[in-house]
Amino acid sequence: MAAAAAGPFSLREVLDAFRRCVTEQREVLLEPYLSGWRGLIRFLQSLGAVFSFISKDAVAKVALLEGHQQQHGFVSLQSLVQHELAAGLAALRARSDSGCRTVLRLHRALRWLQLFLEGLRSGEPRTSVLCTDAYNASLAQHHPWVVRKAATVAFCALPSRDAFLEIMNVGSQEEAVAMLGEAIPYIGNVYSITQELFTQHKLLDLP
Ligand SMILES: CCCCCCCC/C=C\CCCCCCCC(=O)N[C@@H](COP(=O)(O)O)[C@H](O)/C=C/CCCCCCCCCCCCC
Numbered sequence: 001m002a003a004a005a006a007g008p009f010s011l012r013e014v015l016d017a018f019r020r021c022v023t024e025q026r027e028v029l030l031e032p033y034l035s036g037w038r039g040l041i042r043f044l045q046s047l048g049a050v051f052s053f054i055s056k057d058a059v060a061k062v063a064l065l066e067g068h069q070q071q072h073g074f075v076s077l078q079s080l081v082q083h084e085l086a087a088g089l090a091a092l093r094a095r096s097d098s099g100c101r102t103v104l105r106l107h108r109a110l111r112w113l114q115l116f117l118e119g120l121r122s123g124e125p126r127t128s129v130l131c132t133d134a135y136n137a138s139l140a141q142h143h144p145w146v147v148r149k150a151a152t153v154a155f156c157a158l159p160s161r162d163a164f165l166e167i168m169n170v171g172s173q174e175e176a177v178a179m180l181g182e183a184i185p186y187i188g189n190v191y192s193i194t195q196e197l198f199t200q201h202k203l204l205d206l207p
Helices: 011-021 030-046 049-072 077-085 089-094 099-122 127-136 145-155 161-167 173-200
Strands: none
Touching: 011 030, 011 173, 030 049, 030 077, 049 077, 049 099, 049 145, 077 089, 077 099, 077 173, 099 127, 099 161, 099 173, 127 145, 161 173
8 A cells, every 4th residue: 555655663764754844945845744644654553453443544645645646746735735726715625535635634633743742752651641632632623522532442552652662763762752852843843834824725624
């Protein structure tokens, strides 16, 4: 499946992808953006079947964006937004397969990731608590009750903080925490630029 290439998870690769995302003109490049997501999905898939309903949704969204990227040759999120908005906001809102609505879902998930990684870095050992708090402060408000319920049940199966730091494949715990400190601002930067772009074009509530 193109959206989830094989190979072990490496936080360094994800960090590099999100670092490569932002240009000097504050554009968000689609290729590294999707590459970062593919790396994250690989991690999620390694956590087992209890998370497969989440990884399947993320894989489908990345695959949809890969399709749009290949079909139209978009280089950046900005060019994707510009292209889809050319048909008018009403037409865009009526589409269920638009790149914009799909990016919006991943964008909200990126906020979850930022908060979750900040929590991991803080030293709180209960990953399910960290994950639930990050989820409630980001994605949860956009999900129906049944999805919220399934997600919070799945969070109880998360590995410990120590296991998380190990799976990052970065080295010692201290090195892993240092890399989290490096990664969070890059992810935050991609989030902020996308948030500005979607605010500017009134796209933050695409159905
Ligand atoms: C060393 C630490 C690294 C942490 C790595 C984390 C890896 C996480 C990888 C992927 C995150 C999942 C992204 C999920 C995107 C969800 C998008 C969404 O909101 N989809 C819903 C709406 O879609 P439409 O119906 O409108 O098309 C859809 O209903 C969602 C269904 C699935 C439930 C989503 C719950 C998301 C919970 C947050 C992720 C938790 C992962 C925990 C693993 C640490």
